[in-house]
Amino acid sequence: MKKILYPILALALATSSCKDVLDIPNLGSLDEERVWNDPNLVNAYLANLYPLFGNWSAGADNNSDQLIGINFPLDAVTVNNSSYKAWDYTTIRRINTAIQKVNASTGLSTEVKNSVLGQALFMRAYLYFNMVKFHGGVPYITEPQELNSEDLETPRNSTKECFELIVKDLDQAISLLPATIQKGSAEYGKIDGNFAVAFKGKVLLYKASPQYNPTNPFGNAYWAEANTANKTAYERLIANGYSLTPDYYNIALQEKGPEVIFAVINTYPNKVASYDYGVRPGSESRGTASSVPSWEFVKSFPMKDGKLYSDPTSAYYKTEAQFLQSYWENRDPRFDKSIVWNGKIYEVSGKMGKRQYTSVGVAAALDDFGINPNARTPSENLNRYSGFFILKNSKLSLKQTEVETQYDVDYVVMRLAEVMLNYAETANETGDLNTAKDLLRKIRQRAGIDAGSDGNYGITANTKEGIREAILAERNIEFSFEGHRFWDLRRLRKLDVLHNKTKFGVEAIAINPDGSEMNLEQAANLARNYQLVESQFKYSLLQVPRSGAQVNIVPDTYYFFPLAQSVLDKNSKLEQNKDWGGSFDPTIN
Template sequence: MKIIFYPIIALLLATSSCKNVLDIEDLNSLDESKVWNDPNLVNAYITNLYPLFGNWIAGADGNSEQLVGISFPLDAVTVNNTAYKAWDYTTIRKINTAIHKVNESTGLSSDVKNSVLGQALFMRAYMYFNMVRHHGGVPYITVPQDLKKDDLQTPRNTTKECFDLLIKDLDAAIALLPATIEKGSEDYGRIDGNFAVAFKAKVLLYKASPQFNPSNPYGNAYWTEAHAANKTAYDRLKANGYALTEDYAQIAIQEKGPEVVFAVINSYPNKVANWDNGVRPGSESRGPASAVPSWDFVKTFPMKDGKLFSDATGKYHKTNDDFLQSYWENRDPRFDKSIVWNGKIYEVSGKAGKRQYTSVGIAADLDNFGVNPKAKTPSENLSRYSGFFILKNSKLSLKQTEVETQYDVDFVLMRFAEVMMNYAETANETGDFNTALDIMKQIRQRAGIEIGSDGKYGITASNRSEMRDAILAERNIEFCFEGHRFWDLRRARKLNTLNNTTKYGVEAIAINDNGTEMDLDVAVDLAKSYNLKENQFKYSVLQVPNTGNKVNLVPDTYYFFPIAQSVIDKNSKIQQNKDWGGTFNPTME
């Protein structure tokens, strides 16, 4: 009897009937033919691969300007470390095994085969795409290699070959997957044709991008291909009922909403995530927040009219000094739904009327930020905090004791707004400025930005180049804390935006009506009853972290990360990328 080493524990995760599973006499020694001819076991196997889609990560945008922290100190990425390497051939082998075994199975119905193969082909493309956007072309292996019999010295496919194979896998998956899995279906959370079509469009957007076409970033022929795919995705999903969730704050909190294209299912107590525990102030969590917004990012949110505070043509124009003292006033409504600031109403854990404070000497030790010498206890958060916290996607009903174990909001991996913005980008680059403008207006209308006298919601772009910049800036706000920003800048070859930059936070010190500093004991008493408001403070900017390395270094070599030297040592046919001492060209050129 052949012994199979697949993760049989996955049987417990299967969404199908358990009847046949419970009939198996020995789960540690199974005839392989039984596994691949039993639909329950096959579905269990493919279910056990779904963790590859990830889950909520509080620091998903930690490598951009959105969050405090220096992700790229000197030599953060080298050929000898593991940082920013994507080389998961263990999961690829599991996927290839499923494809191979299901194809040769004689005991599965065609419906089961198609379902499993469609999911597996998509997963393979998803995994390889992540490798390609990290490194450029990689060995695109499509068979389950035998460690003893097969030649494992496989060279890298060119980047163009990888994109071609990605699209081939995705097209095959789309042909096999159910067109739509309804939000009320027991299969909700599995891959369907809508997600696959939208993801294919995203892959082609990357293929056309400046990252992969540095010498011809916006005139290459791949933009036409990308635009066709993105228009198809947009039209299809819109026809199938996908739409922007009315309230930006409810995109994830309202599970199975109209905007969700694909979500990783979380359900207490079986599966939870760590979002709230990572973003809440320490006094409302199980320890210090692990990710907090930077002042640099806070400034990038538009005002209510859709223009930056510094735009002299704006209705809410302010000088830098005036803005610092009233930054929360008249902002894009997404600001209020994404950021917690000093003195903001923050009714967490069921505390009606609660305000969150960050001022040292007033706020709890795990919440404070600042260097006010009058505070009895100095802040210990000067290297990790900024005076701001993340509100977006928080489940405020959770009590402090519950945030670590009961956050079970579904992780939204792709939403319709991304499909829209991808389409807007390709439309703009192929000459359809008006479509790009219309989509931008829809995004801002949902956000709650004022329409303005010209009906453009503060959008001032009037040509292709200006719209390109406007789309990138809009993505920064719309998808904040969702893990898009660094990859967007890299795809657009704008890493110089992050290079040689520092980050800042804002200290708050309570003041009297005449502007003098308030006695801290008085301020503490007011704060206890939440009667100390944000306009009763003066604000100043502090650099963070306050010790150690303070500058992000993001050189052009980071447009393609190196292959780990340990991989090359094991496989002499793997060439290193040309910017890292090798000869391999990771671009499409």
Template structure:
């Protein structure tokens, strides 16, 4: 893929710029005679579509309770604005062009078949994203000519879209290599394993309450989802996919056995903004753009796998007790994912460094609090929480190097395949299979197995196991962009509606419990002498100003088609919860 990326400049020879040649509005500049008769240009054309799979995004979970910020406010989404709208027909045009034109060229048949398979998968992937937003959309499978073709096509039903997505994926699987070796020059391209795991994910969504509100957990689609997810799990596991030993290395050790599909980054040609966006400001190039909330901190289980307030738990404590000792006896994934006040945080090669957030003690780019004795005001009260993200951070980068972050972005990892399988198994009456998956994940996490060997899992009904799986996804896939979509898929957006978010202020104290003089605390902090227990903690709502409460109405289970799109195509119907007549659910 790195070699292919270098060929982008070759495509630019076809017109004034690389972007123009792949722009639907300037498609007349695209010369299929050149592209599809030259393997290098053909691969470059396809490589120019791969950014569709995204890259590291610090705000991937900004719409859930995991990260600070009230991102849902009254009328955040309307039919006129561009919020939560996805209408990627420019990309569909380019994909369909490849499917049609590659087979007209003189490339070897094997090359044609592979490009066709990649494009079919990309088409399915793109349509799934649109269906996930809006329900059924027009499923166009040929490159339309804006001058000669009728572009005013109606929406396919949601059921038709799912059928066509699966058809495209199945055809793609038949033409893709089963597994691309990590040592191959083609590593980073789509293979059949990724396509198989994606198909299983699509069928999980098809069965979900989002699309089946009248029969959320007892529809026939769950059986299809189970078969597909079990096959994906079994097939990939048989080929060597699995959980890496250390949760810290799910991405940082690149091309590991847990990575099902990755986007390749390589400094200086392609980098991501992860470290620059999650580090404390004093160790980055600006303030952190994403920080965890107290609400999320509470959702990590204890070392025995049970919640802090579970009376049957070995580490049971009240919420106030948790607030004063939140770092103690937690699921080991907590320490590998979160930075907190007083924690050893050897970033930028600073041996023994501890991170502080206390106002008047911490660096001004890291502090959070309102302590009047500090003698200064924090500028971070609307954006910080007293916590930072550690997960997937490349600590070896010096402060000046944070923009050189080039860890490969993991689009799908085997843990997600496992959790998808567990969910489908549970909903089809196979709770033992679901439990086995969760036990594997918790064992890798380092949770104590307990006397019964169930790693703290006590669910004995389908509904209880459903909640257990959802909670496990929340922690295992933290900051990877799943939480909001999981709640939406399961029709649980009411868990976000009306909620607030909080951070934790730290104030240094002496052994007698009295506040430590700020000057003394600052001197000790400069020598990294203060540990977590040298502080008392209190909650502060964040943000401190502006909108403070989430507003997430039920009509957000399907987002509207933008009015501008409807105005340009009179054959499109708006979704029924947004003033139209189109029902985006399944029959």
């Protein structure tokens, strides 16, 4: 028997328990038969593939209108650069190796085989879905290929074929995986049938969406297929005890909550993320925040009655000028739980009564934003800040010295609210408007929006088109900073929301009761004791960033990103996408 120790297995062994390693008499003597007949080694191999699900990222929505920054300057995506490319056949090969070897193993029990194969098949579908999301159809390889083999010369499957193969892998995974892994189980953190069923609904939602069906975006037959899958997922999850977390703020922060379908487990000190380091104001972190909300996103939160401030039928209707001077008042409760603004109560690190300031000359230098000429020291944050910070999912109990190294909140990959809004969207497109609106009402009820006399929580849409827009708007708020927004706009062929658009922040300047500007030294002294509140400032808009590229360029060619030239050079059978100089059509119809 040929002796081999896969590189990925070597790393997996390093992460397995000490007992498992000590039980192996001689690591150097491992051979293939030993590896694939030992459940400990097989599970260690598989565990080392789980990082493909990612972890918390403060910049998950950098590509969207939720955060400031121009991520799409002119020619941000080209054939020759590495931006927006997804081509992970190294991991695909490792997954295919596991599937082949476990299937052939004679030393593993049926239970172990089913568990490993179910997880591996799901992982393969998950990775291929990501590639198809970026590029359209890709070579759907299901056998481990030799790195130096001519078999790597594989053409692309059509996009439709890829979706069918993804669903086939998911269906097989569902048949093998445990139906439910309980939150208190030692197996929690592994893929189960609930996650696979929910993810299948998401895959089929994409398949039906306008991105892949530009000639028939909302009338194609795939919507019915997607609706069936999402209805099945939702009803299964409810039957298995899943529910919306009562307090929106606690969805992730109270780990293993009722809404979490799948999460990546973080545990200090072994595994942590840098999320808090990226979102906290600089004075409460170890450096300036890397991601901050835009004024455009701040405006998009509804008022407490569920309607926009600009809606004349809202009880909280305001003109643009009025809203700018009181934007924090009477908002959807998710606003207070997601955003930090100038003067907001922000009791971080146990600092009771603390307010966060952003006004230049008043706030700490690592927090300020503005161009007030009366400030002795100009702000150095004009290209990276907006006058707002992210509160959502921040672990406020962490001290400044702990932020960078101790954020260990479990990363929520999928939750019930996503399944609900996926289902709402497919229900709407298949004519079941009542179900779509009912699911929207449930989301808004949990958010804390007023029900109103009609019990509709501010939802006024009664047509398929109106409900479609209401669902998209709800997704924008409900999934803020979770990395959904750009992909939702792209999936629905709404990149015009981002194209040729600028972004803005809000400068705050302290004022006296008569409206005149307050002496900055006096204002700073009051702020030290948190005695300045939001209404003691006046507010004005500033375009951000102040220098460099200031407009996003997001053309229609970005509905499908190109294959990298380096990939094409290695495989003569690959065709480039048609909008990027090739002949491959990445759409379905």
